[in-house]
Amino acid sequence: MLTLTKTPYYSPKQNLILAALPKTDYERLLPELEFIEMPLGWKLSESGDHVNFLHFPVSGIVSLIYDLENGASSEVALVGNEGLVGISVFMGGDSMPSSTMVQSRGFAYRLSRKIMKREFALGGQLQHLSLLYTQALISQTSQTAVCNQHHTVDQRLCRWLLTSLDRMHDNKLTVTQELIAYLLGIRRESVTAAAIKLQKEGLVSYSRGSLKVLDRPRLEMLVCECYEVVKQEYDRLLPHPSFR
Amino acid sequence: MLTLTKTPYYSPKQNLILAALPKTDYERLLPELEFIEMPLGWKLSESGDHVNFLHFPVSGIVSLIYDLENGASSEVALVGNEGLVGISVFMGGDSMPSSTMVQSRGFAYRLSRKIMKREFALGGQLQHLSLLYTQALISQTSQTAVCNQHHTVDQRLCRWLLTSLDRMHDNKLTVTQELIAYLLGIRRESVTAAAIKLQKEGLVSYSRGSLKVLDRPRLEMLVCECYEVVKQEYDRLLPHPSFR
DNA sequence: ATATATAAGTTAGCTAGCGCACATAAGATT
DNA sequence: AATCTTATGTGCGCTAGCTAACTTATATAT
Numbered sequence: 018m019l020t021l022t023k024t025p026y027y028s029p030k031q032n033l034i035l036a037a038l039p040k041t042d043y044e045r046l047l048p049e050l051e052f053i054e055m056p057l058g059w060k061l062s063e064s065g066d067h068v069n070f071l072h073f074p075v076s077g078i079v080s081l082i083y084d085l086e087n088g089a090s091s092e093v094a095l096v097g098n099e100g101l102v103g104i105s106v107f108m109g110g111d112s113m114p115s116s117t118m119v120q121s122r123g124f125a126y127r128l129s130r131k132i133m134k135r136e137f138a139l140g141g142q143l144q145h146l147s148l149l150y151t152q153a154l155i156s157q158t159s160q161t162a163v164c165n166q167h168h169t170v171d172q173r174l175c176r177w178l179l180t181s182l183d184r185m186h187d188n189k190l191t192v193t194q195e196l197i198a199y200l201l202g203i204r205r206e207s208v209t210a211a212a213i214k215l216q217k218e219g220l221v222s223y224s225r226g227s228l229k230v231l232d233r234p235r236l237e238m239l240v241c242e243c244y245e246v247v248k249q250e251y252d253r254l255l256p257h258p259s260f261r
Numbered sequence: 262m263l264t265l266t267k268t269p270y271y272s273p274k275q276n277l278i279l280a281a282l283p284k285t286d287y288e289r290l291l292p293e294l295e296f297i298e299m300p301l302g303w304k305l306s307e308s309g310d311h312v313n314f315l316h317f318p319v320s321g322i323v324s325l326i327y328d329l330e331n332g333a334s335s336e337v338a339l340v341g342n343e344g345l346v347g348i349s350v351f352m353g354g355d356s357m358p359s360s361t362m363v364q365s366r367g368f369a370y371r372l373s374r375k376i377m378k379r380e381f382a383l384g385g386q387l388q389h390l391s392l393l394y395t396q397a398l399i400s401q402t403s404q405t406a407v408c409n410q411h412h413t414v415d416q417r418l419c420r421w422l423l424t425s426l427d428r429m430h431d432n433k434l435t436v437t438q439e440l441i442a443y444l445l446g447i448r449r450e451s452v453t454a455a456a457i458k459l460q461k462e463g464l465v466s467y468s469r470g471s472l473k474v475l476d477r478p479r480l481e482m483l484v485c486e487c488y489e490v491v492k493q494e495y496d497r498l499l500p501h502p503s504f505r
Numbered sequence: 506a507t508a509t510a511t512a513a514g515t516t517a518g519c520t521a522g523c524g525c526a527c528a529t530a531a532g533a534t535t
Numbered sequence: 536a537a538t539c540t541t542a543t544g545t546g547c548g549c550t551a552g553c554t555a556a557c558t559t560a561t562a563t564a565t
Contacts (some may be wrong), residue, residue, distance in 0.1 A: 083407040086486050091407040108396040109389055110498050114490055115403060140384055145353055152352040155399055159359055162406035163327040163335040166446050170522070193542065202410050207522065209544060225531060225542055242330050246358055254354050414552070437512065451552065453514055469512050469561060 024054060029126045031075035033099045034146050037256035042142055050126040055079065057191075061102055061117040068112055070127040072102040077123015078184045080200055081115045081158075091165060091202035092177075094157045095120070097184025099255055100150050106130050107137045107147055120200065121185060121192065149254045156250045164243040170203055174211045175240035177201060178221070178230065183248070188230040194223075268298065273370045275319035277343045278390050281500035286386055294370040299323065301435070305346055305361040312356055314371040316346040321367015322428045324444055325359045325402075335409060335446035336421075338401045339364070341428025343499055344394050350374050351381045351391055364444065365429060365436065393498045400494045408487040414447055418455045419484035421445060422465070422474065427492070432474040438467075 029050050030036040035043065055061070055077050062068050064084065072079070079102050081094040093115065096102050102125075105113045128136075137144050164173060177197065181190055194212060198205040212228075215221045220232045220239075230236060237244075273294050274280040279287065299305070299321050306312050308328065316323070323346050325338040337359065340346050346369075349357045372380075381388050408417060421441065425434055438456060442449040456472075459465045464476045464483075474480060481488075 081403075083403050085407060085411055087411075089407070089411045091410050093403040093406045104399075105396060107392075109393045110396040113396075114400050114494055138384060140382060148351075149353045151395070151399075152349060152354040152357070155348075155395075155402065156358050158399065158402050158406060159325075159327050159337040162337045162402060162409055163329060163333070163446070165406055165410040166335050167329055167331075167333045195542075202407070204523065205542095206524095206544085209542095210522095213544080223543090250358055439512075448553065449512095450514085450554095453512095454552095457514075467513085 024124070027052070027075040027124050029073070029075070031098055032073040032101075032126065033256050033258065034101055034143075034150060035073055035126070036258070037146055038142050042136075046128070046132075046136065046143070049128055049132045051128075052124065052126055055119045055123050055125050057119055057122045059119040061119070062113075063116045064114050065112050066116075068103045068105050069130050070103060071106045071130070071133045072125045072127045074098050074100070074102065074123055074125040077119060077125070078121040078181055080118050080120040082118055082200070083115050089202060090199060091161075092120075092200040093161050094154055095180050095184060096154075099184070099251065100154065101147065104147070104151050104154070106133050107144075108151065120196070121181065121190065146256065153251050153254045157247050160243045160247050164241060165202070168241045168243065170201070170207050171211045171214065172239065172241040173201055173203075174208065174215075175236055176244045178228075179233075179236060179240055179244050180247070182230060182233075188233065190228045191226060192228065193226045268368070271296070271319040271368050273317070273319070275342055276317040276345075276370065277500050277502065278345055278387075278394060279317055279370070280502070281390055282386050286380075290372070290376075290380065290387070293372055293376045295372075296368065296370055299363045299367050299369050301363055301366045303363040305363070306357075307360045308358050309356050310360075312347045312349050313374050314347060315350045315374070315377045316369045316371045318342050318344070318346065318367055318369040321363060321369070322365040322425055324362050324364040326362055326444070327359050333446060334443060335405075336364075336444040337405050338398055339424050339428060340398075343428070343495065344398065345391065348391070348395050348398070350377050351388075352395070364440070365425065365434065390500065397495050397498045401491050404487045404491050408485060409446070412485045412487065414445070414451050415455045415458065416483065416485040417445055417447075418452065418459075419480055420488045422472075423477075423480060423484055423488050424491070426474060426477075432477070434472045435470055436472065437470045 029047065038046070055074070061072060061079060074096060075098050079096045080092045081096065082090055082092050084090040102117055105111055137147065164176065182188060194208040195205050198208045212223050216223055220230070220236050222229045222231060273291065282290065299318065305316060305323060318340060319342050323340045324336045325340065326334055326336050328334040346361055349355055381391065408420065426432060438452040439449050442452045456467050460467055464474070464480050466473045466475060
């Protein structure tokens with residue numbers, strides 16, 4: 018199958034942080050924003066890399082991942098168009114032990130490290146929104162730490178699906194069970210088993226890397242509290258689309 | 262046994278962030294800093310509380326904890342005199358879903374929310390150091406997420422011991438197995454079993470809430486990589502005692 | 506000295522998730 | 536149509552950590 022991957026147009030305002038900037042800040046930033054594609058599997062940065070760009074996704078999903086020496090790993094957070102990737106640029110540490118990988122193809126606007134630091138130092142809305150987003154990210158990561166330890170694979174898969182779907186603004190995901198397993202830090206077979214349960218219940222349909230959610234309300238019944246806790250915190254802290 | 266808990270004197274400079282401030286910043290802050298005791302078990306804040314003070318520990322350890330509805334919980338980070346408690350004050354979110362509890366008795370200087378926001382807005386060293394510390398905290402939390410999922414109770418206990426000892430600047434801890442179990446999100450019996458192994462190997466001695474490390478080098482052989490990864494990141498990002 | 510409370514140690518199933526080896530099926534390629 | 540590749544499904548034994556009920560030891564209080 019030949020998949021046409023045309024480049025659609027996205028406004029920077031599709032990213033909710035950029036969209037929430039005051040007009041003057043936004044317009045000063047606009048010429049500095051570079052539009053780029055984020056292909057599936059692309060690593061925006063590896064553990065310890067000096068991070069040179071701050072990315073503002075307008076579509077797609079980026080995963081923040083921690084890898085262990087023995088090959089095991091866990092995704093600690095998901096980022097979509099509500100957020101940004103590369104907090105070490107403005108937090109001051111330049112790099113992070115996590116790596117960042119595109120989990121669902123999409124597009125982003127990126128800002129050079131230099132410009133971001135200059136803007137951040139102004140102490141305006143971009144600083145404020147970046148820090149609020151970082152706090153939301155900390156909550157997501159922390160909740161993931163508890164969830165990894167105490168909830169079942171079934172529950173965690175539901176949470177991952179819902180969290181991903183929220184960022185796709187859609188009921189479809191293009192992702193193999195192999196990739197889900199890698200991100201959740203579990204065996205591929207465990208994903209298969211959990212996915213079969215969901216299919217038998219008619220909650221999702223799944224075939225060779227394309228997953229469709231058929232009954233979202235019932236998925237939300239199955240998911241652990243972690244999904245809602247994080248969502249509430251994002252709603253509390255972050256700007257929403259202006260049409261809301 | 263009657264334990265005398267006199268209040269010793271600690272300089273604010275026992276906190277490494279305060280100690281790293283330029284003279285003028287430090288002196289401007291000094292009259293605003295209030296010295297307080299942090300008794301064992303004290304909750305600096307509960308989940309969702311509006312946080313009114315930023316705490317700079319000079320001794321003791323504070324745990325950041327996430328609780329689940331079913332009573333399960335996990336500690337997501339430890340804070341000692343290298344850091345601060347209450348990032349939501351300057352990150353802008355006012356509250357966090359985590360709660361903060363004193364895990365080892367100690368003392369701290371606290372700064373009111375109002376003053377901290379004013380200082381942070383100046384964009385000086387306090388802002389810079391606070392954000393660097395927050396980045397380090399994110400790394401600790403993220404590593405905990407992976408560690409919780411992939412490492413054994415034995416490894417995680419070692420990591421917890423070493424991380425705690427680093428913050429006590431000592432080889433002793435006053436903590437029951439019950440409390441350790443709560444913090445690690447595991448059963449008390451699992452802590453007993455792991456502690457017995459360590460005692461049989463002569464690595465620690467443990468009796469009714471007082472634990473002493475006898476052979477730290479060998480503890481460091483047993484611990485998972487997570488300990489060292491986080492330590493390296495703290496060393497890279499944060500200020501060190503000036504005598505180093 | 507004795508009683509009481511709290512901390513730590515013991516024992517016996519149970520189960521979720523693991524590692525590993527293999528089977529089937531759906532697109533893609535020729 | 537036949538073949539190949541990649542994604543998904545299955546079976547089986549193993550073990551860490553769990554629930555649960557209980558015993559022992561140490562410090563403190565009377």
